[in-house]
Amino acid sequence: MSGSTVDTVEHAAATPDQSQPFAELGLKDDEYARIREILGRRPTDSELAMYSVMWSEHCSYKSSKVHLRQFAENPPASDAMLVGMGENAGVVDVGDGLAVTFKVESHNHPSYVEPYQGAATGVGGIVRDILTMGARPIAVMDSLRFGDADAPDTKRLVTGVVSGVGGYGNCLGLPNIGGEVGFDPTYAGNPLVNALCVGVLPHERLQLAQAKGAGNQVVLLGALTGRDGIGGVSVLASATFEAEGESKRPSVQVGDPFTEKILIECCLELFDAGLVTGIQDLGGAGLSCATSETASHGDGGMHVDLDKVPLREASMSPLEVLTSESQERMLAIVEPANVAAVLDRCNRWGVVATVIGEVTDTGRLVVDWHGETVVDVPPGSLADDGPVYHRPLARPDAAQDALMADSSARLPRPATGDELRETLLALVASPELCSRRWVTEQYDRYVLGGTVLAMPHDSGVVRLGDETSRGIALSLDGNGRFAKLDPYAGAQLALSEAFRNVACAGARPLAVSDCLNFGSPEDPSVMWQFAEATRGLAEACRALGTPVTGGNVSFYNQTGATAINPTPVIGVLGVVADVAKRVPSGFVASGQHIVLLGETADELDGSAWAWVTHRHLGGRPPVVRLDAERALAELLIDAATLTLISTAHDLSEGGLGQALVEACLVNGVGATVAVDGDGFVGLFSESTARAVVVTSDLEALVDLAAAHGVPAAAIGETGGSSLTVDGEFSVELDELRARWEGTLPALFG
Amino acid sequence: MAATARVGVVTFPGSLDDRDAARAVKAAGAEPVALWHGDATLHGVDAVVLPGGFSYGDYLRAGAIARFSPVVAEVVAAAATGLPVLGICNGFQVLCEAGLLPGALIRNAGLHFVCRDQRLRVECATTRWTSHYSAGEEVVIPVKHGEGRYVADAATIDELEREARVVFRYAGGNPNGALNDIAGIRNAAGNVVGLMPHPEHAIDRLTGPSVDGLAMFASVIDALVAA
Secondary structure, X not given: OOOOOOOOHHHHHHOOOOOOOOOOOOOOHHHHHHHXXXXXXXXXXXXXXXXXXXXXHHHHOOOOHHHHHHHHHOOOOOOOEEEOEOEOOEEEEEEOOEEEEEEEEEOHHHHHHOHHHHHHHHHHHHHHHHHHOOOEEEEEEEEEEEOOOOOOOHHHHHHHHHHHHHHHHHHHOOOEEEEEEEEOHHHOOOOEEEEEEEEEEEHHHOOOOOOOOOOOEEEEEEOOEOOOOOOHHHHOOOOOEOOOOHHHHHHOOOOOHHHHHHHHHHHHHHHHOOOOOEEEXXXXXXXXXXXXXXXXXXXXXXXXXXXXXXXXXXXXXXXXHHHOOOOOEEEEEEOHHHHHHHHHHHHHHOOOEEEEEEEEOOOOEEEEEOOEEEEEEOHHHHHOOOOOOOOOOOOOHHHHHHHHHOOHHHOOOOOOHHHHHHHHHHHHHOOOOOOOHHHHOOOOOOOOOOEEEOOOOOOEEEEOOOOOOOEEEEEEEOOHHHHHHOHHHHHHHHHHHHHHHHHHOOOEEEEEEEEEEOOOOOOHHHHHHHHHHHHHHHHHHHHHOOOEEEXXXXXXXXXXXXXXXXXXXXXXXXXXXXXXXXXXXXXXXXXXXXXXEOOOOOOOOOOHHHHHHHOOOOOOOOXXXXXXXXXXXXXXXXXXXXXXXXXXXXXXXXXXXXHHHHHHHHHOOOEEEOOOOOHHHHHHOOOOOOEEEEEOOHHHHHHHHHHOOOOEXXXXXXXXXXXXXXXXXXXXXXXXXXXXXXXHHHHHO | OOOXXXXXXXXXXXXXXXXXXXXXXXXXXXXXEEEEXXXXXXXXXXXXXXXXXXXXXXXXXXXXXXXXXXXXXHHHHHHHOOOOEEEEOHHHHHHHHOOOOOOEEEOOOOOOOEEEEEEEEEOOOOOOOOOOOOOOOEEEEEEEEOOOEEEOOHHHHHHHHHOOOEEEEEEOOOOOOOHHHEEEEEOOOOOEEEEOOOHHHOOOOOOOOOOOOHHHHHHHHHHHHHO
């Protein structure tokens, strides 16, 4: 490095042989050679830093790109997509001139190092992605996974992450409408923190991340730029953790939700007034990413006077300013005539706004620092032409075959009524399946006044405005155990569950966002898992007619040689024409018929029962039944539209037993049911494409189910103060509730 | 009195439930008027709501900065002449900081933010904001706050109890450790009321646990029409 003096382009050209720390910045030999070839000289320190962050796994998707292509190249038929993959988030038409944009993203590594800020800035980052599309963010969700609930470090992570998600979202004024929490030892050193945001916009307010129109001004909005998060994407998100989390803490950003709140209100005013021609948020890789991407996707050139960037610390170097991941910043492209109006509106909201450069047609991104040029590169070489790897992949045959051969069939099963009762109570009280109330009570679900359904219902449902009855439904699901047994099926099962949950609320599933959490891509067996999961997901999306609109890949989720269970987390967005017809997941009244939809087989490999009662994971996951899922969804939507059902609850982890417990406890309405055949299989199998619904018109429902080709069996009636399984056992709801709700408070306070 | 009551809803930077409060005002039959924190005018409104949120981020202490805003100076002056003022959650915190109501709201006893559907007992149905309730009635209104634990010195608590200035009390469990289960209080004249629960989130069965909150806004409209 060049010490205290700034390494300029001129200096770099004159000192071709100066050694550079590219390996320490995460660049490989051939990548460094390619940078020199692109520039025709060695990169300056600033340029090197920019390439290292932009070509990191996190920003360039260099290992995943070849697999992700299938989502865009062969998407399912859908006329709902307004903006597909590649922008900050996909945009889906929901009718009435309204569009919805949504996306799920990971913030796993920062959350392990500093749980509160890691999780908080995960929420902040995904919210800015949604804002960037021109949308008003209207809700968030979170999917969280930790090590065993009673493991030594879990309490630190759970309490920190949950208060971080809540602290940021609550202060930002966004309702948290659902999500999931899981525990498994493979996440012990590598928690998963995936956050989803959804926003709504009138079609005409759609914004794109482009810097067009030479002479247009580049305006930086929001927080001051500091030393937080420097190189976060290359240091944290793109390498395996060893036991050195402490020293990486400066790489975690610090969130300020208040600044983000006023930034949102201010940007929406600017969009509505038509004052910006392009906008990009500053997330991973900070200014490096925002300037190179907008320039590359616009007219191709930009000149930036970097010393104009308002700094938190005056002594920052240009390299630090370019790679800082300070939060709550946006980059706007503004016509010269509108600059005064933009600055005026920002001033009213107390948002710092500074002209830092202008759009050019030179085809170069040029960055000056106090009059000297420190960066002069083709922006596309940073943003779009990063390395693409065809990583070797290999199914680990011996281990995978042994795992799949180790079926749960050898495990002892409960047989008597008392044993079934004890099994049900054990599952209900387990960290895997117990009430999430301890978590969700820390999240504001009411703010903005549009929340129609939130936890503990199957989907979050939000009305899109005061003047419309239209709403959206969202569900976020994943199952790392199934994906470990079979990553192809595991991804499809996650999609199936989210799809089913949305349909249970009475909504028509429209689109998908995915967050793909995996171990190191440098391990061929992990790459095999990834290839299988993406292939499975793409095929299932085609079968269900729901395109992937965007998402995020998180690699290097492993500690030492131990990778997490592969965990594709799938968000499905649906639309409800009339939110008054949404269907809740709890029993609402006594004396109604409980109907089980779908077919139950003996499918307990990878189940909650096998894991909770035997700590067993092996065999084959439940069969994926995409045709049956689609038929079930059509039935649920029709039944909701006809107001034929008062409750719908999907069957997933824990099977029918768990679904009945949850449906009973929402409103304290009991049930009496009969289970055909083997009581254990009937209660705890996790066969897919099933749901429990409640109706007062059994005949009409059975006819409708028959018309859709969905098996329907009346299994009992709602009412009473207990859950009773005829001939087997009965449990008072008070006892169920005590077991169900006691677990997380006892563990985490 | 004009045909339609005009109720101001203040927006501070960081206000979150301002739109919700305006929606509730409208649902009750009045006209909501947006008031900006930096404006030293109330635009002639007939009543004012200080909504929930995190005014100015609340990084120092909830409501501590908002009390110095130009609009709050106007609210303080107008309250002295009888203008009905309602502070919800962060608005309650601002009213305490501004000295319109006694006591303070501190960190919840459990240290967590708490969002739940909360049973409340109406203790005082004679204020401008609670005449549509009856004393002793139980209602369900959401709470959602991290700093909602009402505290005051013993003499102040005695005075509030003695003068029937406790307006709402938590029932079926105290979510934050507030003294005497106090959820909301009034000033001596009864025109200023502050409470931690959010009546604006209980105006529509589709989006709230009840419609019990609507009565607060209906009450003030009646008071204005009668005036």
